[in-house]
Amino acid sequence: MVVSKSSVRAGCGGGRPIRHDVVSDARILPREVERRPHSTTSGRRRGAVGTHVKLTRDYCAGREEVRDLMKAMATSSLIPSSPPRGIKRKADQIEAPRRIRALHEDVVNKIAAGEIIVAPVHALKELIENAVDAGSTSLEILVKDGGLKLLQITDNGCGINTDDMAILCERFTTSKLKAFEDLTSIGTYGFRGEALASISHIAHLTVTTKTADSSCAWKAQYAGGKLAPAKPGQSADPKACAGRQGTQITVEDLFYNVPTRRRAFRSASEEYAKIADQVGRAIANELIEFELSNAQYGFKTEGLVSNANYSGKRTALLLFINHRSVESSTIKRAVEHTYSTFLPKGGKPFVYLSLEIDPARVDVNVHPTKREVNFLNEEEIIELICGDIRTRLGKVDTSRTFMTQSLLSGGKTPTISKAATMPEESDVTPTTSKRPATAKAGTQKPYENNLIRTDAKSRKITAMLPQAQRGSSPSRGPVSDGMEYEYTDKEHTSCRLTTIKDLRASVREDMHNELTNIFANHTFVGIVDERKRIAAMQGGVRLFLVDYGMIAAEYFYQLGLTDFGNFGTFRFSPPLNLSELLAIGVAQTKALEPNDPNFDWDEVVTTVHAKLMSRREMMAEYFALEISEEGELLTLPLLMKGYMPSLGKLPNFLLRLGPHVDWTDEKGCFQSLLRELASFYVPESLPPVPVKGEVEHEEIAKRRDELRRAIENTLFPAFKARLVATKPLLKGTIEVANLKGLYRVFERC
The missing domain is CATH 3.30.230.10 (Ribosomal Protein S5; domain 2)
Structure with missing residues (x-):
């Protein structure tokens, strides 16, 4: 009976000895011996690890039997003379100190290789750095089985001299250092000369290289840091062959002589993913x-x-x-x-x-x-x-990309659309781009409650209304504001004001991602109520009612921040008298607000007129709002081509510039003035559509028709292109229907 060293040690309790190693002769344990799996509780109590060996009552009935068994085994030649682990050694049994020996060079090289080349991706990284140091501008990489079977890199660098190929794979050989002082000015990727040396110790390495002045390429195999023959009996010297300028390094059977490391890799696909990640993803755009x-x-x-x-x-x-x-x-x-x-x-x-x-x-x-x-x-x-x-x-x-489903009938190909975010400079113009999808369309039939059933060419909700409620002209068609536009040679100016940059940043920080995505991919349905300024739009499989007055106010404010200092202009011909406009604004305000007999409205006109005249140079430079020295209004800022704000709101807009603009603080002044300008540009509320038999005023009917076309064909497309939906806009957006919810209702009916 033979027992391996440290195979038996005294039990700690229960009269059961514990075995750890494998017993070479199974005859020591007859069929009465029973093995049971390791128990967490018992293992923690006894300090045992692995498999417990339980002896039946015939072999160890108690502690006395165990002690007798151990004494008998100790006196026999069944175990070594040194006491087992856990038993106190006697003075004469202490082993002599072991001698210190130098490791074999092959062992040292393999240890070093294992520290430098941990996985195929590390070998590739080292080879890429060497190729770039050689002046390469193009790299070709070939991988098989995640780099474990084959890893090949070809470059167009300067190549390697034939005389240097003999020591190419020796440790600490490099062309980038000569003295230790060179470390103070190192400017290369690798300089320790261990990459190829390490690879040659754990893989089959082949190097093919050609310099510019060489008439042919040279090919050599390496093993253990030395030149090796391609076949037994052949010379190990480099062989002349055909090749192009540069170097090709082929690494085959990586870790073939380190089976423990080779078995540690889970799958070739995982190693390939690491290599693909090392050489860059498809993010060039x-x-x-x-x-x-x-x-x-x-x-x-x-x-x-x-x-x-x-x-x-x-x-x-x-x-x-x-x-x-x-x-x-x-x-x-x-x-x-x-x-x-x-x-x-x-x-x-x-x-x-x-x-x-x-x-x-x-x-x-x-x-x-x-x-x-x-x-x-x-x-x-x-x-x-x-x-x-x-x-x-x-x-x-200026834009973020979102994946949405195509609006074409039966289309399953996803498209890319972009929702604009607040830019830092006004010279950036957001664009909408589409890219072909690389993923294959799924073959599984989609559920009906997930389909987006909209078409930009389909009829709007207004087409289903009676003629009296629709107006005289169709909602579709080009928008015409009756204005003639001229282009000037004014140069674009970059805004570098910190206050404007802070205001732009606050808009970005207040952005609501989901709502911005909805507006960026919405489909306009129609105007629901022109008096309350409510419109319907579809986002995905949901239908929303939106306060387009609130949405437009935020949009024009963001537009003012984006184009700050670079507005177009509305030029009045002839100019308008500022005092008369302010007087009209006072009359409009008095008609809407209760009359306070102690309040002097005439003083309001004088005070606001003086304030605007004192700030006219600043307003002309930043806001394109020009006032002459004689007190005549020459121009107004043009925020959007194709849309004309209501000039009936102009007197009230100018009047509010006095008390509602913070003229004492730069940031507060810009913010409040842009808010007032945005409010001026917001589409006005119109009276209800006259019922059948009533005749609407010609000017109101004309303005209603202009607004309907502008809202559908100008404003909502602009919202889709560059609106940053902030969190306060959630109050003006209400979901009224959801296709999935409707399907649940119909299923219960």
Whole structure:
């Protein structure tokens, strides 16, 4: 009977010895021995791990039998002379100290290779860095079985000299360092000379290279850091072959001689996904280019960052300092914090950042793998970079992309539509773009309650109303405001006022994502009530009633912020007298408000007139509201071409500029004046449509027809293109029907 070392040790209680290792001769345990699975409770009590061995009553009836059994085994030659684990050793049984030996070179190289090349993606990263250092502008990557079976990279770099191929895969061989002092000015990706050496110890490595002055390419195989013959009996020297300029490195059977590491990979598809993530995703259309330099801190940076349309599961930060790939948790956290105000919750950005710093300010010898570096004024530099990224995101991200179902009859192909967000500068024009879908349409039949049954060419709700309620002209058709437009050569000015930027930012922060998406993809149904200014629109499978007066007020306010300082103009010919307009406004106000005998309305006209005359230069520069020195109104700002606000509201608009505008604070002045201007542009409330037999005034009928066409063909398309639906607009939007809910009702009937 033979028992392996430390296979038996004394039990701690219950009279049951505990076995851990495998017994080489099964005859020690007859059929009475019973094995039972490990119990969490008993294992915690006895300190045992693994499988418990229970001896039947015939073999150990109690503690005395166990002690006798252990004494008999100790006196026999069944176990080694050293006591088992858990038993106190005697002085004469202490082992002599083991000798320290140097590991074999092959073992050292494999250990080092395992630390550098953890997975196929790490091998690819090292090879890409070497290719870029060689001046490559094009890379071709071939992967099989997630890189475990084959990993091949071909570049068009400078190539490798034939004389250098003998030591190409030896450790600590590099063309980028000569002395330790060179570390102070390192400007390459890799310089330790361990990438190819590590790969050659754990894979079959083939290198084919050609330099510009070579007449042919040279091919060599490597194993264990040395040149190896392609077949047994052949020479290991590089062989001449056909090839193009550059280097091709082929890695086959990665970790073939490290079976433990090879078995640790779950699937080839998972490793392939990591490789695909390493070489970049399809985000080329969502990247913003930026550059920044600062002489005070001695740095220059350039890079590419994703806009608000891209949102990944984790942050992809490609950071290069002096053209070397490094990592920085500080920069990563700062970038994530910057994007937190632009991306949805949980969304992460893609950032490529190349930072050039004076080498004297950088210490690269602070990490064993040289993955991290330290540099002076780190916090100040990071703050400048994140501030520039934040500014450029505000300038460029004028739209966000949403997936919606096609409105075509029977269409199942998703399309891309864009809902505008508040831009940082007024020179950015939001556009609507569509991209072909890459995903295949599903073959499963969709449920009817999920179909969007709308068509932009179908009849509106007004077409079903009686002729008297519809008006004399059809709702469809081009909008004509009766104005003649002239184009001037006025140059566009960029607004750099901090107050305007803060107002734009407050709109973005107050955005309601779902409501903005609904307006960006809605279908106009029709005007429901012109007196209460209510219209119906469809968003997806839901029907909404919206207060288009409230929506228009917010839209024109945002338009004023976007085009601040760059408005078009309405020019009056002849000019209008400002005092007379203010007097008309006072008369209108007196008719609507109770008359206070102690209130001097004449003084109101004088005070407001003086205030507007004193601010006329500012209003002309920023708001295109020109008043002559003689007190004549020359122009009004033109916010939207094709839509004319009601001039009947002009006197009241000018009168309200006196008491309702905060003229003492810059930010408050701009905000309140833009709100008053937006209120002036809001479509006015019209009286109810006359019943059959009544005749409507010609001017009212004409204005009703103009408003109907403007609301359907100008305002709501503008809402769809660039409205940022803020949270207060929820009060003006009511859901009245839901197709899914209607199906439930019909199913119960």
